[in-house]
Amino acid sequence: AQSVTQPDIHITVSEGASLELRCNYSYGATPYLFWYVQSPGQGLQLLLKYFSGDTLVQGIKGFEAEFKRSQSSFNLRKPSVHWSDAAEYFCAVHGGGYNKLIFGAGTRLAVHP
Amino acid sequence: DAGITQSPRHKVTETGTPVTLRCHQTENHRYMYWYRQDPGHGLRLIHYSYGVKDTDKGEVSDGYSVSRSKTEDFLLTLESATSSQTSVYFCAISESRGGIPGLANTGELFFGEGSRLTVL
Numbered sequence: 590a591q592s593v594t595q596p597d598i599h600i601t602v603s604e605g606a607s608l609e610l611r612c613n614y615s616y617g618a619t620p621y622l623f624w625y626v627q628s629p630g631q632g633l634q635l636l637l638k639y640f641s642g643d644t645l646v647q648g649i650k651g652f653e654a655e656f657k658r659s660q661s662s663f664n665l666r667k668p669s670v671h672w673s674d675a676a677e678y679f680c681a682v683h684g685g686g687y688n689k690l691i692f693g694a695g696t697r698l699a700v701h702p
Numbered sequence: 703d704a705g706i707t708q709s710p711r712h713k714v715t716e717t718g719t720p721v722t723l724r725c726h727q728t729e730n731h732r733y734m735y736w737y738r739q740d741p742g743h744g745l746r747l748i749h750y751s752y753g754v755k756d757t758d759k760g761e762v763s764d765g766y767s768v769s770r771s772k773t774e775d776f777l778l779t780l781e782s783a784t785s786s787q788t789s790v791y792f793c794a795i796s797e798s799r800g801g802i803p804g805l806a807n808t809g810e811l812f813f814g815e816g817s818r819l820t821v822l
Contacts, residue, residue: 689747691747
C-alpha cells in the first residue's frame, strides 16, 4: 500500500536561511507526488507537483522539490525562507484512481526573525 | 480560489448525537472527498465521491456515512458522534483529466477551509 513519511515533525529556521523538508514515499509504480502548505486556520494549498519528466520541479512562492527514485524521496527546498513561510507542510502521493491522495503526517515550520 | 464552502465551520456536540457536515462547490468538479486532520496523522481519507450517488470508503470510514445527491453537494454524517471523532474535517474537490474518469488522473485537489468538530 502507498504511504508517505515525513521524518521531521517540527523544524525551526532563521529568516533568510535555506530550507529542506524531507519526504519519503512507498509506492509500487511511478508515483505522482505533491507538496501542500497549510497556514494556520486555513485549508491546504498546492505548492507543487511531480508527474513525470524533469525530476526538479518548481512551485509557487519560490519552492522547489526534487524527485529521487533511488531514494524514494521528494524533498522540498527553498533557498531563502521568509517569515510568511511559517506553516505546516504536507507531502502526498497519488493513491490510485479518482485522484485520491495519501498524506504524510506533516512538518510544522517555524521561522525566527 | 476554488469555490468550496464548508458548513458549519465550527460545531460542538455531545456524544451519541448525529452530526452532518456539508460541502458545497461551485466548480462543477466530478470528484469530492472528505478528509479528517489530526495531529500526528496528517490528513486521512474518510469517504470520496466520483459522481452523483457514486461514493466509496476511504481508510477511516467507520462511523461515517456520506451522500451526494447533486454534483455540488457532498454531505458527511456522523451517525452517532464519539469523542474520537473530534477533529478538523476538510472537504476537497478534483476534476478528472484526460477525459477518462476513474483512471489514475493527475488532477490536483482543492480544499475547503475546514470544519472543526468537538464531541464532548
